[in-house]
Amino acid sequence: VNDTELRDRLRELPVPGEHEAEERAWRLVRAALERRDPVRRPTHRVRYALGAAAALVLVAVALTPPGAAIGRWIRDVVHPGRSDARPGLSSLPAPGRLLVTSSKGSWIVRRDGSKRLLGAYDDAGWSPQGLFVVATRGRQLVALEPGGTVRWSLARPDPVGDARWSPSGFRIAYLTGPRRGFEHQPSAPPGAQRSLRIVAGDGTGDRPLAPSVAEVAPAWRPRAVHVLAFSDRRGRIALVAADTGRRLWRSGTAEAPVQLAWSADGRRLLAVGKRSTRIFDAGGRLLRTLATPSRIPEATPVAAFATRGHAFALARGGPVAGQSEVVLLDAEQRSAPPRRLFAGAGAFDALAWSPDGRWLLVSWPSAGQWLFIRSADVSRIVAVSSISRQFDPGGALPQIPSIDGWCCAP
Amino acid sequence: MAAAAGGRTRPLGQRARSPERRERALIRAAQSGSVEALEQLFRRHWPRAHRAAYLVVRDSAAAEDIAQEAFLAAIRALDRFDRSRPFGPWLNRIVVNRAIDWSRARSLRREVSADAVPETVAPAAERPTTGGPYSDDVGQAIGSLSPEHRAVVVLRYLLEYTPGEIAELLELPRGTVNSRLRRALDTLGVGIAGTDT
Numbered sequence: 001v002n003d004t005e006l007r008d009r010l011r012e013l014p015v016p017g018e019h020e021a022e023e024r025a026w027r028l029v030r031a032a033l034e035r036r037d038p039v040r041r042p043t044h045r046v047r048y049a050l051g052a053a054a055a056l057v058l059v060a061v062a063l064t065p066p067g068a069a070i071g072r073w074i075r076d077v078v079h080p081g082r083s084d085a086r087p088g089l090s091s092l093p094a095p096g097r098l099l100v101t102s103s104k105g106s107w108i109v110r111r112d113g114s115k116r117l118l119g120a121y122d123d124a125g126w127s128p129q130g131l132f133v134v135a136t137r138g139r140q141l142v143a144l145e146p147g148g149t150v151r152w153s154l155a156r157p158d159p160v161g162d163a164r165w166s167p168s169g170f171r172i173a174y175l176t177g178p179r180r181g182f183e184h185q186p187s188a189p190p191g192a193q194r195s196l197r198i199v200a201g202d203g204t205g206d207r208p209l210a211p212s213v214a215e216v217a218p219a220w221r222p223r224a225v226h227v228l229a230f231s232d233r234r235g236r237i238a239l240v241a242a243d244t245g246r247r248l249w250r251s252g253t254a255e256a257p258v259q260l261a262w263s264a265d266g267r268r269l270l271a272v273g274k275r276s277t278r279i280f281d282a283g284g285r286l287l288r289t290l291a292t293p294s295r296i297p298e299a300t301p302v303a304a305f306a307t308r309g310h311a312f313a314l315a316r317g318g319p320v321a322g323q324s325e326v327v328l329l330d331a332e333q334r335s336a337p338p339r340r341l342f343a344g345a346g347a348f349d350a351l352a353w354s355p356d357g358r359w360l361l362v363s364w365p366s367a368g369q370w371l372f373i374r375s376a377d378v379s380r381i382v383a384v385s386s387i388s389r390q391f392d393p394g395g396a397l398p399q400i401p402s403i404d405g406w407c408c409a410p
Numbered sequence: 411m412a413a414a415a416g417g418r419t420r421p422l423g424q425r426a427r428s429p430e431r432r433e434r435a436l437i438r439a440a441q442s443g444s445v446e447a448l449e450q451l452f453r454r455h456w457p458r459a460h461r462a463a464y465l466v467v468r469d470s471a472a473a474e475d476i477a478q479e480a481f482l483a484a485i486r487a488l489d490r491f492d493r494s495r496p497f498g499p500w501l502n503r504i505v506v507n508r509a510i511d512w513s514r515a516r517s518l519r520r521e522v523s524a525d526a527v528p529e530t531v532a533p534a535a536e537r538p539t540t541g542g543p544y545s546d547d548v549g550q551a552i553g554s555l556s557p558e559h560r561a562v563v564v565l566r567y568l569l570e571y572t573p574g575e576i577a578e579l580l581e582l583p584r585g586t587v588n589s590r591l592r593r594a595l596d597t598l599g600v601g602i603a604g605t606d607t
Contacts, residue, residue: 016470
C-alpha cells in the first residue's frame with residue numbers, strides 16, 4: 001500500500017451513521033449559535049480611531065511612569081482577576097458554613113470545601129443559629145434542615161423571595177407579589193405590587209405586614225424583639241414592630257435602596273442605594289449620606305457590617321473608570337478616610353464576613369473569582385477561580401453564585 | 411447572512427474569493443450571528459472532523475460526541491476567534507486531541523476491567539455493508555495502532571497536514587511526529603498486506 005492508496009482508503013472508509021450524526025450535530029450547533037448574543041463589531045472608522053488611541057496609549061505606557069500605571073490598568077481590564085488564584089474552592093479560611101445560590105440551586109459549603117446541594121431554590125438564608133435554612137422557589141417559601149430535608153413549606157399565589165429569619169428564630173419576613181418588571185404577569189391583579197409578609201418560624205400564622213414595598217430584602221434589627229426595617233417604593237425606610245404592626249419611625253423620601261443592613265449591635269442601619277448610601281441610627285436619625293456613584297452600569301454597591309462595632313465594608317465603583325473597589329468605612333467616623341481593601345476591573349456583587357470577623361469574602365463576577373481578604377492584614381488575599389463552574393457543573397452558561405450568608409459552625 | 415456580515419445584500423460566495431478570504435468572511439458573518447454562514451462552515455468542516463475523530467477513537471458514538479463538542483467549543487469561542495488564522499486546523503486540533511484523550515481513557519478503563527474485549531471496527535449491528543474494497547481492512551489495521559499513532563496517520567493522510575504542522579498541532583517535537591508516522595506506516599503496511607492477500 002502506498003501513500004496515495006492509504007489516503008484514498010481513509011477517505012472512503014464508511015463511518016457508521018455519518019449523515020444522521022451530521023444532522024444531529026448541526027441542529028445542536030445551530031441552537032448554540034442562536035442562544036448566544038452576536039458581537040457588535042465597531043465600524044472601520046471607529047476601528048481606526050481605536051487603533052490610533054491604542055497607539056498613543058502604548059507610547060505613554062512605554063515612555064512614562066504614569067503610563068506604566070495605565071498599562072497595569074489595561075492588563076487588569078483585559079484579564080480581570082488575580083493571577084495567583086487557586087483553581088477551585090478546596091476549603092474556607094475560617095470556621096463556619098457558606099450558603100450560596102447558583103442556577104442549579106442553593107448549596108451549603110463546609111469549611112473543608114465539601115458542598116451539598118440543598119435543592120433547586122431561587123434564594124436562601126440562614127436561621128440565626130444556622131440550624132435551618134429558609135429558601136424560596138417560585139411561589140413557595142420553604143424551611144429546611146441544612147441536610148436538605150424540608151421541614152415545612154408555604155405556597156402563595158404570587159412569587160416569593162428575599163426571606164429573612166429573625167434573630168429570635170420565631171419569625172420569618174419575606175416579600176411576595178409580582179417582581180419588578182413582571183407587574184403585568186397574568187396571575188397578578190391590575191396594579192399589584194410587592195408586599196411584605198410575616199410567618200412564624202414553624203410555618204404558621206402567615207399574614208401581611210406592609211402592602212407596597214420596594215424590591216429589597218427586609219432587615220431584622222439585631223438585639224430587638226421582632227423589629228423589622230423595610231423600604232417602601234418611594235425609598236422611605238420604615239422600622240416596624242412586626243408583631244403589632246406599629247410603625248416606630250419612617251425616613252424621608254430618597255432613592256430606593258438595593259440593600260438594608262444592620263450593625264451587629266442593632267444601633268446602625270445602612271440603606272445602600274445605587275447612587276448613595278444612607279446611615280441611620282436606631283431611632284431613625286439620618287447620620288450621614290455617602291455618595292456611591294458607579295461608572296460601571298452593571299455595578300450595584302453592596303455593603304456588610306463587620307461582626308463587631310460599626311465598621312462596614314462597601315463595594316462600590318472606584319475612582320478609575322471600569323474599576324470597582326472594596327473599602328472599609330466606619331459609620332461613626334465621618335472624617336476618617338476609607339481604607340481600600342481591594343480594587344479590580346469590573347464589579348463586585350456580594351460581601352460576607354466570616355463568623356469570626358477575620359475574613360471578608362468578596363464575590364467578583366467580572367473575574368469569575370471569590371476573594372477571601374484577611375481583614376486584619378490586607379496584604380493577604382486568597383483568590384479562588386472557576387467558582388461559577390463549581391456551583392453549576394455542566395451548565396451551558398454558568399454564572400457566579402450569589403452569597404446568601406456565612407454562618408456559624410454546626 | 412451577507413447583511414449580517416457587513417450590511418450588504420449580496421449572498422455569500424457570489425463573488426469569486428480565495429478560500430481563505432471566503433472562510434474569513436464566513437467566520438465574520440457567523441460572529442455576527444449568521445446561521446447561514448455557520449452552516450457553510452459546519453458543512454465544510456464536519457465531514458473531515460467527524461471522520462478524523464472516528465478513525466482515532468474507532469467508536470461511532472464517541473466520534474460523534476467529540477466532533478460535536480469541538481463545534482460547540484468553537485461556537486463558545488467564536489467571539490474570541492482570530493479571523494486571521496484558519497478555522498480548520500484550530501478545529502482539527504481540538505478534535506484530534508480530544509479523540510486521543512478519549513482513547514487513552516478507554517485504554518485505562520480496559521486495563522481496570524478484567525474482561526479483555528477485542529477491539530472491533532464497530533458494533534456488528536452498525537458495521538457498514540458498503541464501502542471501498544479494502545475499507546474494513548484499513549479499519550482493522552488502523553485499529554491495531556495506538557491512539558497517538560492513529561492520530562498522526564489521520565492528520566497526515568486524511569487531513570493532509572505536513573509533519574511540521576502536525577508537530578505544531580499536537581505540540582510535539584517534529585522528530586517524534588516523524589518516528590510515530592514511520593512506525594505507524596510500518597505497522598499499517600504489514601497489517602494491510604496481511605489481510606489483503
